[in-house]
Amino acid sequence: xIELSDEILNNYIDGELDPYKLSELREHLKNSESDxxxxxxxxxxxxxxGKLEPLEVSNNFTCIVMSKLQKKSKVFRMDRFFIFSISxxxxxxxxxxxxxxxxxxxxxxxxxxxxxRVINNYLIFITNVSSSLKGLMTQKNISIIGSILSFxxxxxxxxxxxxxxxxxxxxxxxx
Amino acid sequence: MKNLTDIEIIASVKKGNHSDYTLLIDKYxxxxxxxxxRMLKNEMESEEILQDCFLKxxxxxxxxxxxxxxxxxxxxxxxxxxxxxxxSKKREIELEMxxxxxxxxIKSEYDYQETEQKDVSKFIxxxxxxxxxxxxxxxxxxxxxxxxxxxxxxxxxxxxxNIKVMLHRSRNALKDQLIKNNYAEEIL
Numbered sequence: 001x002i003e004l005s006d007e008i009l010n011n012y013i014d015g016e017l018d019p020y021k022l023s024e025l026r027e028h029l030k031n032s033e034s035d036x037x038x039x040x041x042x043x044x045x046x047x048x049x050g051k052l053e054p055l056e057v058s059n060n061f062t063c064i065v066m067s068k069l070q071k072k073s074k075v076f077r078m079d080r081f082f083i084f085s086i087s088x089x090x091x092x093x094x095x096x097x098x099x100x101x102x103x104x105x106x107x108x109x110x111x112x113x114x115x116x117r118v119i120n121n122y123l124i125f126i127t128n129v130s131s132s133l134k135g136l137m138t139q140k141n142i143s144i145i146g147s148i149l150s151f152x153x154x155x156x157x158x159x160x161x162x163x164x165x166x167x168x169x170x171x172x173x174x175x
Numbered sequence: 176m177k178n179l180t181d182i183e184i185i186a187s188v189k190k191g192n193h194s195d196y197t198l199l200i201d202k203y204x205x206x207x208x209x210x211x212x213r214m215l216k217n218e219m220e221s222e223e224i225l226q227d228c229f230l231k232x233x234x235x236x237x238x239x240x241x242x243x244x245x246x247x248x249x250x251x252x253x254x255x256x257x258x259x260x261x262x263s264k265k266r267e268i269e270l271e272m273x274x275x276x277x278x279x280x281i282k283s284e285y286d287y288q289e290t291e292q293k294d295v296s297k298f299i300x301x302x303x304x305x306x307x308x309x310x311x312x313x314x315x316x317x318x319x320x321x322x323x324x325x326x327x328x329x330x331x332x333x334x335x336x337n338i339k340v341m342l343h344r345s346r347n348a349l350k351d352q353l354i355k356n357n358y359a360e361e362i363l
Contacts, residue, residue: 006350010343037359041350048299049318049346054205055212057222062200065229069193072230 004028004035012039013046079167181245185236200229203246206320207253213304213311214257224260228253243329246320250330254312261308295358302349310345317342 004025011017012025029036136145179187179198187195204225211221232249239248303314309331316322316330324342328335353359 006347007343010346013346038350038354041353041359042346044295045299045346045349045353048296049303049314049349051296052209052300052303052315052319054319055209055218057204057208057225061204061222061226062197065200065226066194066197068226068230069196069233073193 004032004038006038006042009039009042013042075167075170182241185239185245188233189236196229196233199245203249204229207249209319210250210253210312210315211257213306213315214254214308215260216304220260224256225253228256231256244326246322247326247330250316250320250322251332254330258308295353298353298356298358299349302352306345306348310341310348313338313341314345 008017008021008025012022017025029039136142179195181199181202184195184198188199207228208221208225211225212218215221215224228249232252235252239245303311306314312331313327316327317324322330324335324338328338331338
């Protein structure tokens with residue numbers, strides 16, 4: 001005689017009982033009215049749950065999602081375009097400066113000895129800049145530079161957050 | 176009406192045919208809405224969250240690697256978003272979801288009215304509304320969306336054994352309520 005737990009009944013409903021347990025269960029149910037009732041109740045629950053109908057969203061749901069999607073991707077495209085154009089402008093300016101410097105030096109100096117002198121001048125200039133930077137990095141100066149940098153970071157952070165807040169406000173207006 | 180599979184729709188959307196995303200929305204909106212309403216017990220809030228979930232899914236379509244079905248992947252988004260909303264509302268879901276050791280006990284507020292009418296279907300449907308969040312989610316996915324226990328376990332990020340236990344416990348709780356409220360005669 002098997003002990004008829006709820007788990008066995010559930011497994012029976014799910015068709016997960018092996019043939020041996022299945023025949024044992026059927027035998028048992030023939031002799032037990034209370035367990036047959038339990039099974040009938042469970043089957044009723046199973047059938048009723050199978051009849052569940054999905055709830056429906058409002059009629060214009062899809063339109064709302066798609067319009068939100070379009071607006072969001074428009075803002076995203078605008079942001080991307082803005083960042084891309086700013087980067088391009090900076091890159092062009094940087095390239096122009098570099099090209100200008102090289103053109104200036106090489107167009108004025110035609111022979112090789114003079115070119116070497118120009119390069120040496122550049123190297124001397126870079127060495128001077130690095131040595132003056134080294135001079136700045138004393139214990140006293142470094143704390144001043146640190147303070148200035150921290151202050152700049154705070155200001156930049158504030159400006160960034162303000163910009164974000166502004167963008168968010170604009171986005172919510174659009175949406 | 177185009178008759179495309181989820182994978183074909185996603186491929187089309189990724190190619191730039193954003194309007195095809197409406198096919199996915201139309202396919203899943205009501206089922207997911209049912210799940211959210213059962214979890215959050217609020218239709219307006221559920222609709223708002225569902226909109227966010229569709230936007231989130233659209234944004235993450237590139238991350239969908241087709242290791243599982245789109246439905247399972249999307250269910251995970253919806254389910255996790257609903258849980259986040261629930262926890263942000265400081266509901267005691269952990270307690271309500273009840274650890275598997277706890278006995279699942281639902282009370283019927285409708286005993287009095289429904290006993291007179293003896294409408295079993297109505298009675299069961301009212302009881303489902305009282306199921307704890309996780310149990311209601313399992314019932315919704317299993318019966319309404321015809322998901323297998325394996326798919327549900329993927330969506331809910333829980334073990335297969337836990338899903339089966341939750342499914343069985345939900346049925347048992349409903350069955351116990353039927354017996355308790357003398358519905359035996361109606362059924363037999």
